[in-house]
Amino acid sequence: MTTDNKSVAVDLNKPFRFEGLHFKRWRQKMLFYLTTKKVAYVCTSEKPILPAEPDERQTKEYESWVEKDFLCKNFILNGLSDDLYDYYNSDKSAKEIWDALQKKYDTEEAGTKKYAVSRYLKYQMTDDKSVEVQSHELQMISHEIISEGMSLDEQFQVAVLIDKLPPSWKDFKSVLRHKTKEFSLESLITRLRIEEEARKQDQKDEVLVVSNNKKKSTPAVLKPNGKNMKNQNRNRNQNRNNKNQNRNAPQNQNGQQPPSRNDSEQFICYNCNKPGHMARNCRNRRRPAPQANLTEEQLIAMISEINIVGGSEGWWVDTGASRHVCNNRALFKTYSETEDKKVLLGDSHTTIVAGTGEVELKFTSGKTLILKDVLHTPEMRKNLVSGYLLNKGGFTQTIGADLFTITKNNVFVGKGYATDGMFKLNVDANKIAPS
DSSP: OHHHHHHHHHHTTOOOOBOSSOHHHHHHHHHHHHHHTTOGGGGTSOOOOOOSSOOHHHHHHHHHHHHHHHHHHHHHHHTBOHHHHHHHOSSOOHHHHHHHHHHHHHHHGGGHHHHHHHHHHHOOOOTTSOHHHHHHHHHHHHHHHHHTTOOOOHHHHHHHHHHTSOGGGHHHHHHHHTOOSOOOHHHHHHHHHHHHHHHHHHHHHOEEEEOOOOSSOOTTOOOOOSSOHHHHHHHHHHHHHHHHHHHHSOOOTTSOOOOOGGGOTTOBOTTTOOBSSOGGGOTTOOOOOOOTTSOSSEEEEEOSOOOOSSOOOSEEEETTOSSOEESOGGGEEEEEEOOSEEEEOTTSOEEEOOEEEEEEEEBTTSOEEEEEEEEEOTTOSSEEEEHHHHHHTTOEEEEETTEEEEEETTEEEEEEEEETTEEEEOBOOOOOSOO
16 A cells, blocks of 8 residues: 555656647656656766776666666656657667757747747736736746746836736826835735725725716707707807807997897888888797607607617617617616607607616626616617717727727726627626516
């Protein structure tokens, strides 16, 4: 039983099979393995020369060296892949095989210094990955540089690690840079770990709100008051032109402008029979009927999504929508019913709004996004998040490589992916109330 345990323990020291990569690591492991077998010296010593008339001691030393060389040679060959085994399997001694391997693969790995330095300089941390994990990756590259024979001062590594922190750590970087007392690399990594844990705790309680309750009216919200919108625009432009004409009108000798023809009492309006203005400027003038593409019912939003048949799970970003839209009553956190409200679709058709309320979107990143004043439209095919309102709420939206990313103040919020001609957000199922 003891013999079996010893053999198992020795086998654990056997290095991985070398296939042409990571030669320095394999060489170190192989030297340790050969040392445990007490044959490592054969790799660095020449074959002894037996004199013409050797004595008994010289003969034993020669025979011992030949035996050790045979064992060492086969230990090395067994540590190679099958292709390399066939290539180096010959009548050569263990030292010759060892020297041939070093000559070939040490030369090939000589250029890794430049690549290691290049990776070290170009490395940059990102917000979508753990800072602690990325700091260890940077340390591995620095250790690779040191193993190549180049020295890196510890304070230099500390300064580089601080400089390569992600954008959301900008304030923390400034704090570390203004520290007058020097600290070790391990101390810095400990600080980063503590700071990252604190940020994770803060993010669990963080709730982001997107609301369309603004004092200014948005141009995408249509609220007709029964008047012709084209004529309203024409009257506004006409009033603006009248102001400019009055400002640029010639003045008399007393510095006063001559009276306008429209203000003369000689004109009598044939619309209201009152003097002082013409019929075209009459306030009581009859207005033409509304255009056919406007409805007398209250329109509260415009949506570019026009397919209202069928169903589609999840949430989709619509940059052409002026309001958030949800087709599932069960997704609302708060809800109030509405009457006589409709949404205008991209094909000039309308769909009924059953109610409004708040909806919570829980991204797979752990962030929670609260959508205010979401319209409940049961006939809509997709749940839509208004890209316009996200922008108004201070969120940065980035599109590239079929990905949609949402950030706020350089902090990652969530993302989506391109599918069916739109971007679908990565959110968890969030049913709150029974439908």
